[in-house]
Amino acid sequence: MGFRVDHASKVKPVRAAGGTPTRRARVSAALWRRPWARATILLTPPLAWFALVYLAALVVLLITAFWQINPFTTNIERVWSLNNLTTIFTSPAYLRIIGRTVAMAAAVTVADTLVAFPFAYYMARIASPRTRTALFVAILLPLWASYLAKVYSWLLIFTRGGLLDSVLNVHLIYTNWAVFTVFCYLWLPFMIIPVYAALERIPASLIEASQDLGGRTWRTTRSVLLPLALPGIVAGSIFTFSLTLGDYITPLLVGGTSAIFIGNVIYSNIGIANNVPFAAAMALVPMAIMALYLLGARALGAFEEV
16 A cells, blocks of 8 residues: 655644644745745845945945045045046056066966866876875865965075075075965965866766777867866866965065065055055956956856856
8 A cells, every 4th residue: 555645735834723824834834835035035144244345345445446645645535536547557567567467377377277187187087085085185284274374484495595495506585486386386276176176077988988089198188178177277267366366465475576466566555655546446457357357267167166
């Protein structure tokens, strides 16, 4: 003898003594029948907080960028002007800084991709479960360490009399090469994880089919693995590119005065020159660059891997 389960009768409103469902029971039943209502109630408080704090701060930043500072009193004058943006995009010095920052972010992204792809492929396709777990720990463990501790450790390596100087007699301290090396180390985990997630989803049958058709290792990698892993690579590049684009601590500590990037200009205009409107205008530059970058990443389907 079988039994028939009526799924519609699983949730019944709790009735009061007089047989009428209580208000709480009616609300619970209504939410159970409408999943979108539950999601709306759960997401409304964090989204409201996001809109109040983050988006409001961006609006204030945008408005401040069109103000200017009095050269005599250093007070902010709430007068609309394009002087800050004009200075940024007509000054060769600032254009060189913007170009240097974008070039550094792109170079770090490419270098991390070249290192992360074979590493992630080994984790996803070759390593045993125990080895894969150990590699995950090795990747994620540095993220628990302090950002400043990691930068200062590289500072000790690059400094004169440090490890690199003692072994190879190479002096990289206060150079763009030192900044590039530290950036690659800091953001590498953010590239490995999305690439690993993309490679893990690739069916093994596709790789076997390519090999059965005579495709060698490089041809299989170029025609099968790279196109299917491209969303993961672009997703990782969002992190490496954006984090490099806005960082100012690493160039300040490792690069010194020879490594000036967008973040350093913003920092100096807030802390030293006290020119907040110009700093806000300069902050709009990486925001615009990242907006264009994210549009391209969306077109490549990168948000599916984030």
